[in-house]
Amino acid sequence: MARTQGSHAGITGPRVREAALRLFARHGYAAVPMRQIAAEVGVQAGALYNYTPDKQSLLFELMKEHLETLLAARRAEPVPADALAALEQFTRFHIRFHARRPDAVFVAYMELRNLEADNFAVIERLRRAYEDDLEAILDTGVQQGVFAVAEPKIAAMALIAMLTGVNTWFREGGRLSLAQVEDIYWDMVRRAVAA
Amino acid sequence: MARTQGSHAGITGPRVREAALRLFARHGYAAVPMRQIAAEVGVQAGALYNYTPDKQSLLFELMKEHLETLLAARRAEPVPADALAALEQFTRFHIRFHARRPDAVFVAYMELRNLEADNFAVIERLRRAYEDDLEAILDTGVQQGVFAVAEPKIAAMALIAMLTGVNTWFREGGRLSLAQVEDIYWDMVRRAVAA
DNA sequence: CTTTGATCTGAACGCGCGTTCAGATAAACG
DNA sequence: CGTTTATCTGAACGCGCGTTCAGATCAAAG
Numbered sequence: 001m002a003r004t005q006g007s008h009a010g011i012t013g014p015r016v017r018e019a020a021l022r023l024f025a026r027h028g029y030a031a032v033p034m035r036q037i038a039a040e041v042g043v044q045a046g047a048l049y050n051y052t053p054d055k056q057s058l059l060f061e062l063m064k065e066h067l068e069t070l071l072a073a074r075r076a077e078p079v080p081a082d083a084l085a086a087l088e089q090f091t092r093f094h095i096r097f098h099a100r101r102p103d104a105v106f107v108a109y110m111e112l113r114n115l116e117a118d119n120f121a122v123i124e125r126l127r128r129a130y131e132d133d134l135e136a137i138l139d140t141g142v143q144q145g146v147f148a149v150a151e152p153k154i155a156a157m158a159l160i161a162m163l164t165g166v167n168t169w170f171r172e173g174g175r176l177s178l179a180q181v182e183d184i185y186w187d188m189v190r191r192a193v194a195a
Numbered sequence: 196m197a198r199t200q201g202s203h204a205g206i207t208g209p210r211v212r213e214a215a216l217r218l219f220a221r222h223g224y225a226a227v228p229m230r231q232i233a234a235e236v237g238v239q240a241g242a243l244y245n246y247t248p249d250k251q252s253l254l255f256e257l258m259k260e261h262l263e264t265l266l267a268a269r270r271a272e273p274v275p276a277d278a279l280a281a282l283e284q285f286t287r288f289h290i291r292f293h294a295r296r297p298d299a300v301f302v303a304y305m306e307l308r309n310l311e312a313d314n315f316a317v318i319e320r321l322r323r324a325y326e327d328d329l330e331a332i333l334d335t336g337v338q339q340g341v342f343a344v345a346e347p348k349i350a351a352m353a354l355i356a357m358l359t360g361v362n363t364w365f366r367e368g369g370r371l372s373l374a375q376v377e378d379i380y381w382d383m384v385r386r387a388v389a390a
Numbered sequence: 391c392t393t394t395g396a397t398c399t400g401a402a403c404g405c406g407c408g409t410t411c412a413g414a415t416a417a418a419c420g
Numbered sequence: 421c422g423t424t425t426a427t428c429t430g431a432a433c434g435c436g437c438g439t440t441c442a443g444a445t446c447a448a449a450g
Contacts, residue, residue, distance in 0.1 A: 012398095026308065030223055035437085035438090044398065045438080045439085049439070110305055113221065113223060114222075150379060151371075154371075155379075160360075161356050165353055165357070169352055176349075185353065194386070207427085228406075228408080229408060229409085230407085239428065239430070241409080241411080245428080
């Protein structure tokens with residue numbers, strides 16, 4: 001039997017989060033026992049509590065980390081002044097970012113109802129900030145006369161729903177490359193809102 | 196204390212399904228105990244088993260009923276030969292049908308991973324049949340030259356994702372009427388695929 | 391080599407889970 | 421009115437849950 005105790009591994013923490021994310025995405029938060037996460041990592045259930053105070057915090061941290069990474073990645077890109085260019089950038093960024101993190105996206109959207117009230121408020125605020133980004137682009141485009149959109153807020157949510165829908169069918173290594181998918185969706189997005 | 200035993204109520208069955216649907220939508224299948232469903236109905240947990248063989252069947256029947264109702268309602272409407280008219284009809288029908296059944300829609304989309312393999316296959320086939328309906332409309336429109344769509348299958352999924360997204364924000368009695376929402380989305384759908 | 395401290399095990403805790411069933415109840419029937 | 425039958429209660433079943441913790445283990449520090 002391999003050495004399993006006392007080793008200052010230092011990598012158990014990340015492995016716990018990875019296993020939890022994968023299992024939560026696959027089976028749902030409520031359906032995954034802590035013992036299953038532990039088994040995936042190769043430790044006993046008690047050891048998980050060196051890395052999270054409880055199961056709820058584990059879920060919350062995963063969702064928070066995902067959304068903060070999303071916002072940070074978005075802010076790392078320069079925003080073109082031209083609204084059409086900005087919308088194209090948003091579209092391609094959204095598809096690329098989300099297609100590469102299917103588990104995190106799934107968990108962040110499906111497990112909202114398993115968050116305690118305080119945690120939910122934090123996550124909701126982060127998501128809202130991202131939606132507002134797109135809405136601002138649409139507003140600008142309407143002012144510039146390049147977009148014809150009666151309800152920018154609703155259009156923003158409609159476009160995000162469409163773009164996130166990529167994750168329901170896209171698989172890396174399939175018939176279409178990510179670049180091709182970006183082109184197809186950008187074509188639809190542009191025509192849906194262009195003046 | 197009110198009479199609680201022996202009464203041939205005859206309405207307990209539907210009430211069980213209604214309570215289960217609402218609770219599954221609110222908290223998720225795995226997070227809802229049979230005892231909570233029973234409490235909502237006003238009976239003890241054991242009584243539920245007069246109406247379902249087990250919890251899994253309860254979920255499966257709810258999802259199956261929802262999708263069969265969806266397909267039946269769709270087939271009850273005449274399909275215009277003109278592809279543009281057919282797409283408009285599909286768009287408005289989809290929004291109307293789904294906006295009126297938020298709990299059933301939520302459960303049918305979110306609890307797929309809690310279905311046993313055989314049940315999942317049945318549900319998946321039903322959903323696929325609905326998607327194929329929209330794809331057929333797009334195919335026809337491309338042949339007629341009224342749509343410019345490179346990938347009808349993908350466009351169909353993109354549009355359905357966008358339309359179902361209405362349920363994430365729409366509330367009856369809000370600022371916009373259902374008819375107005377239909378107009379806004381139909382405008383985007385039309386422009387997204389029109390030649 | 392000894393000590394320290396982080397890490398993990400293994401057992402235990404109280405609790406709630408889905409499900410079963412014998413017995414109680416009351417509506418329906420002849 | 422007596423009997424039948426569908427319905428529901430209340431208790432019980434074995435099991436797995438999230439979480440805790442004393443003690444074992446081993447890398448690193450002195």
